Amino acid sequence: MESFPVPSLPEELLAEIFLRAPSLEDLARISMANNYCHDIISDPYFVRCVPLHRYPSFFLGFFTRDGFKPVQPPHPSASISNLLLTASDLSFSFLPFPGSWIVQDICDGRALLSRSHGSKGDQESIFMHLAVCDPLSRRYVLLPPLPDDLYTYVQDLCHNGFNYRCETFLVPRGECVVAETSFKVIWMARGHKKLLVLIFSSVVGKWHAVTSLDGQCIGKVISFSRRVHSRRSYAYGCFYWKMGEARKVLALDTRKMEFFFSNSPLGYLEYDCAVVEAGEGRLGIFALFHHMTGTRLHLYCTTKKKEAWSTDEWCLEKTIQLPPTAHDYRIMCATNGYLFMQYTQGSSYPSSKYGYILMGVKTFLFERFYETNRPSSFPTPYFGFPPSLSPPSI
Known part of the structure; x- marks a missing residue:
């Protein structure tokens, strides 16, 4: 580890400063500055104090059923x-x-x-x-x-x-x-x-x-x-499930532990979907729309914040054209601010390849992270x- 001068500050004060690091990447860089900083950050008491909910x-x-698949x-x-x-x-x-x-x-x-x-x-x-x-x-x-x-x-x-x-x-x-x-x-x-x-x-x-x-x-x-x-999807303290034939969403409020039904903006062909936190307290629903011209991802958002939103008031906020180099896109789930999707490349088994991508629900940026010859049903x-x-x- 390359050594930098040891700061002439008490350990307790340095720990308080380190806890205010803007990101975990910054905290990691600080820990590599010298052995003194590394010892402070790796201390179990410091680790318990790190506000992970901020990052x-x-x-x-x-x-999958075959075990853990690390990102590549x-x-x-x-x-x-x-x-x-x-x-x-x-x-x-x-x-x-x-x-x-x-x-x-x-x-x-x-x-x-x-x-x-x-x-x-x-x-x-x-x-x-x-x-x-x-x-x-x-x-x-x-x-x-x-x-x-x-x-x-x-x-x-x-x-x-x-x-x-x-x-x-x-x-x-x-x-x-x-x-x-x-x-x-x-x-x-x-x-x-x-x-x-x-x-x-x-x-x-x-x-x-x-x-x-x-x-x-x-x-x-x-x-x-x-x-x-x-x-199921999770947003703002509630779990959501889309109902099959009806334009309804079943929701479970985990704070009150009560169920309720709400209306959905989805059309008949938009059956593959996930509920997300769209920002500013609004709910969002991502839905796949398969068309002869390709697969599109529709984002519907409520027009009111979650404290007083009415599910009758939805608007189509964004349409994203998915890459035409793949097909058979599927939404697996939405979690931690990402949409988790699977896609297929190739037209016939066993030459087909299956890939997985993440898309930020607010940035709309795609990250490819894994490819395999065998699809996974419920990753x-x-x-x-x-x-x-x-x-x-x-």
């Missing part, structure tokens, strides 16, 4: 992704029954995983075994089974909700947290005209039902006739910080 996280790769050079995060591979256990071999877990979600440095050994239709299969872990610190929490009163509702869904679909995911930390290591998990199952939603809080340490559309307990299984089509993106600046999340 944008780095896209480091994504999980020349992507700017490739070096940090390599550090992550060295410092963490992304195969989750520290969990009980290693090799049997599937990544369901990644959020705030935590991974939500599931495994099941039951036959389809029983409670163990539909509910699964769940674990939340920190791959950097190797800490984990095995979530408890359902209490008897909630097990009855799961049993009812198994017996009467044929062709059910389960979805488990983490609730983003947000602004109001009890502790940096606290977390919430949502488990949702959709059967034939039925919806069952449960939530686990690490603070309380148990599962409970949340509130339904009509104010009654969703644990009683509400009527759910509309088919959910899109993968889960991993955003994080350099390992040296990542305190334990469990």
Whole structure:
């Protein structure tokens, strides 16, 4: 490490100055100035004080059923992704029954995983075994089974909700947290005209039902006739799902834990979409529009801020023509200020190649980061910080 003169300031004052660095890149450059600065910044107490919520996280790769796929050079995060591979256990071999877990979600440095050994239709299969872990610190929490009163509702869904679909995911930390290591998990199952939603809080340490559309307990299984089509999105404290046939969006407010429906501006052919934070408190919806002249990306925005927005008041704000060198574009998800998309190059298998790109939802800039010969059905993106600046999340 090249040495620069040691500043003649107390260590405590230097730490306060370093904490006000404009970016994490600046903080990294300061740590390389000399050993004295490096020791201050790498100290565990300093790391805990770094206001990571002020900085944008780095896209480091994504999980598939085949494991973790790091970003490839020349992507700017490739070096940090390599550090992550060295410092963490992304195969989750520290969990009980290693090799049997599937990544369901990644959020705030935590991974939500599931495994099941039951036959389809029983409670163990539909509910699964769940674990939340920190791959950097190797800490984990095995979530408890359902209490008897909630097990009855799961049993009812198994017996009467044929062709059910389960979805488990983490609730983003947000602004109001009890502790940096606290977390919430949502488990949702959709059967034939039925919806069952449960939530686990690490603070309380148990599962409970949340509130339904009509104010009654969703644990009683509400009527759910509309088919959910899109993968979930998250914006301004709410999860969103586009309904299949109707021009409706189902939303879950994670602060009140209440569901509501709102209108959607999307046309019949705009079925592949994602809800985003469009800036200035407005909601946005990106939607793919496939046409004989190529694939376009439409951005619709609300005309009011989120505190008082009406979903009847949408406007088409931007149209983006996607590169014609690829085809079969798909929106995989929207997270951390990016739209995550998959595309295909080539006209026939096995000569086709599949690539993945990120697009900033505010900058509209594209970043290609991975190419493969095998597509991934449900990739889960991993955003994080350099390992040296990542305190334990469990």
